[in-house]
Amino acid sequence: MDAYNTFKEWQAKGVVTPLDDCEVGKTYNVLCIWGKLNNRGWYPVIPFLHRDKDFFNLDHYHNETRFLSEEKRISLNCDNRTASVIDPDNKVRFGKMAVRRMKCVSSEIGGLPLVAAGKRSLMHPWFEKMEGKPCKGKRCPHQGSNMVDRGHGLLECPLHGLFGDAKTERIISRDKAIKKLQKLATV
């Protein structure tokens, strides 16, 4: 997992991290995996290998949707509403990893974007159960990953979509947070 370690080193030195400050149209260093899917090529991933005992029992990455082109979304069967998951042990579908320069094409983080707001999903009871948990230092209480600063006092976890209040450092209602972002987007 050399590319992964390189990425971690860069992050530690504060060189470039697409996780926090990422602007549409700009190019960043992104951890990628070679995918042998309908569209062969490099697929951007969030550099956080994990296993969710709440959802399913498999080590995996999530794709970095901010760097995922439309064709790649289609080949991952990622319809803008659901996270697609990358299993690095699936050698038939995925190959080597590398850090690549990629252009940010969207501000939507993770696989559970704003359009999913208000739609009850299987994950809602879990979202509600997590409300009030601490997210000190922008650490998500679910897996300890970095939460992304969305501005307007909101933090968002790019993995499974929890939102936090940047001031109180506690998890808040996902629906309320998304409604706030949607409202701000239309002002």
Ligand code: FES
């Ligand atoms: S790691 Fe799952 S929501 Fe943050």
